[in-house]
Amino acid sequence: MRQLACAIILLYFILTSCEPLVDKFEDATDAELYRAKKMSRNPVSVDQIHVMTWNIRFGAGRILWFGDSCGERVILSENEVMTHLHLIAEKIIEADPDILLLQEVDILSKRSAYIDQVQWLLDHTDLNYGAFASCWKAQFIPSDGLGRMNMGNAVLSKWPIGDTERIQLPLRGDQDALTQYFYLRRNILITKIAIPDIEDFYAVDVHTSAFAKDNTKKQHIDIFKHELDDIDAAGGYFVAGGDLNTLPPGAERTYFCVENLCPGEDPYEKEGCDFSREVTWLQGMYDDYYPAVPLDVYLSDELHHFTNTPFPDKFWQKKLDYLFSNSSWSTNSSMTHQDADRHSDHIPVSAIWEVPQ
Amino acid sequence: MKKPIIILCLILTSSAGIAGERSALEWSSGTAYMMPEGRMEIGLFHPLRYGYSKAMEFSMHPVAAFVIPNFTVKHRHSLWKGAAVSTRHSFNYPTPLLRLLSREGTGGIISPEFDIPHMIAFNNEVLISKRCAPELLLTAKAGCVVALRFGDLDDRSTIDLPIVYHRLLVFYHHWTLRSGLDLRGRLFDRWSYVFDSNVFVTPPAESGFCIENKGLILWTKSSGFELCFGYKLVYAEYPFGTQWHLLGPLFDLKWAWKLK
Numbered sequence: 001m002r003q004l005a006c007a008i009i010l011l012y013f014i015l016t017s018c019e020p021l022v023d024k025f026e027d028a029t030d031a032e033l034y035r036a037k038k039m040s041r042n043p044v045s046v047d048q049i050h051v052m053t054w055n056i057r058f059g060a061g062r063i064l065w066f067g068d069s070c071g072e073r074v075i076l077s078e079n080e081v082m083t084h085l086h087l088i089a090e091k092i093i094e095a096d097p098d099i100l101l102l103q104e105v106d107i108l109s110k111r112s113a114y115i116d117q118v119q120w121l122l123d124h125t126d127l128n129y130g131a132f133a134s135c136w137k138a139q140f141i142p143s144d145g146l147g148r149m150n151m152g153n154a155v156l157s158k159w160p161i162g163d164t165e166r167i168q169l170p171l172r173g174d175q176d177a178l179t180q181y182f183y184l185r186r187n188i189l190i191t192k193i194a195i196p197d198i199e200d201f202y203a204v205d206v207h208t209s210a211f212a213k214d215n216t217k218k219q220h221i222d223i224f225k226h227e228l229d230d231i232d233a234a235g236g237y238f239v240a241g242g243d244l245n246t247l248p249p250g251a252e253r254t255y256f257c258v259e260n261l262c263p264g265e266d267p268y269e270k271e272g273c274d275f276s277r278e279v280t281w282l283q284g285m286y287d288d289y290y291p292a293v294p295l296d297v298y299l300s301d302e303l304h305h306f307t308n309t310p311f312p313d314k315f316w317q318k319k320l321d322y323l324f325s326n327s328s329w330s331t332n333s334s335m336t337h338q339d340a341d342r343h344s345d346h347i348p349v350s351a352i353w354e355v356p357q
Numbered sequence: 358m359k360k361p362i363i364i365l366c367l368i369l370t371s372s373a374g375i376a377g378e379r380s381a382l383e384w385s386s387g388t389a390y391m392m393p394e395g396r397m398e399i400g401l402f403h404p405l406r407y408g409y410s411k412a413m414e415f416s417m418h419p420v421a422a423f424v425i426p427n428f429t430v431k432h433r434h435s436l437w438k439g440a441a442v443s444t445r446h447s448f449n450y451p452t453p454l455l456r457l458l459s460r461e462g463t464g465g466i467i468s469p470e471f472d473i474p475h476m477i478a479f480n481n482e483v484l485i486s487k488r489c490a491p492e493l494l495l496t497a498k499a500g501c502v503v504a505l506r507f508g509d510l511d512d513r514s515t516i517d518l519p520i521v522y523h524r525l526l527v528f529y530h531h532w533t534l535r536s537g538l539d540l541r542g543r544l545f546d547r548w549s550y551v552f553d554s555n556v557f558v559t560p561p562a563e564s565g566f567c568i569e570n571k572g573l574i575l576w577t578k579s580s581g582f583e584l585c586f587g588y589k590l591v592y593a594e595y596p597f598g599t600q601w602h603l604l605g606p607l608f609d610l611k612w613a614w615k616l617k
Contacts, residue, residue, distance in 0.1 A: 074468035145468025
């Protein structure tokens, strides 16, 4: 009997304490919930909600990282990450969003000095609640010295976050099995937020495939829209967005492979730079929902709505970051914060959402 | 399908058992006992060991030595209160291996942005073995690892994995204490077991504590061949926090022969 008890205790520790090498995720799971250590007062009654989306590049700022900007850096120092997180927090405090959709947020990753960036941002801004959904979680990635990794999407909010759902998106279909095993598992993060006087309100965050050369990104966008259609059909309201990694319909320039080429790279092999066959992929989103930046406004002055460039010494070269809703945004309220040019390779986009009366 | 399994079971269990004392001396790795003079041992993962004299044996990992040169001397001392006492002194030079692992792309365990200097570690430990019961041998060990480094080593170049992290931590902080207990005994016939625990403490490090437990079942066919399998359980501090790891199944084959 004593032996059996010992065996059960040992088994308990083994089963509850050991993590898989790479987390593969179920099709739909809950997100990890967070609270700020010190809560700020949240608005009791609201007519408008300020929403912002931002790919914060795991606190790497404009450092020439090996994976996306022809750099040689892989593992950042704590000082570097903290400097960028302080910049990001300052911008968030200045913009004062009620709901913030974040992409490329690291929690306990070697490359970003093992800082839990969701908790840190909650503790250093006026946002109170958070939900995090990993899209790249591995105890060890044996490539380029990356090591331990946990990166994902996060929704931060002034109001409590209730139900959450992490929807698994299809894996890239253009990778070998070994690379795919250790690669990103992108997701849609759906959070139900308890805003006063609104019954079913959702904030939906997505980061679609950046480098797939097959139709993986198209599938991600279609699934994203399908999830929004479901919320809309059920009578709910949503604000949704993120880094969709594709261009608006009608964008003038769609090919960046030559100017984004790293030394020694072949432009035909380069990933994530040719958007020429993607120009209609967001048409359905623009047709069915309210974009924070209407298409005619964007097309009349593209330059001022660009949100991304891989290189710190170049001006923003394309728009990849979006906000949509199934109810209208306040007219002329959208902002593409191009002044935030030291914080990340993406800049935040914000807009004010009118609470339906 | 059943027939080969039955035959294998018969082979594994039929022949007469080896006397515990003789077995402990012949397969004495991890204890204070010395291997017999002139005996040579090697395993798939086990080091090459050689009984140089009744009071001294040498060992090294021959394949690993190409990328991590290493050598160990074990020396027997006089009995202490009826217990066997020996000391083990070793060095390893991991620089070539770490430089190999510091690379771009697949297989890059350490970021290529970091320089790996020449480094050498010296491990000195005392082993005391005492037979607690006719079939039970207890070994206590304690020691200190000291490392020399000929250049700067960035703190971010650590390999934050079980087993590896705490064995390399000495190169970042210059010294590590280690101690352990090894319990081995006979189950029946040719079957025996090893239950081995080790603690690593690197006091200057923020995440410098590690405890490892290894359990092995051994099948000793003769004085010339042994097979073992088991597990390793690790609880340790890492730069990201603490974590348990269950590693296994462990498996090894060992062969031995007499040189003279």
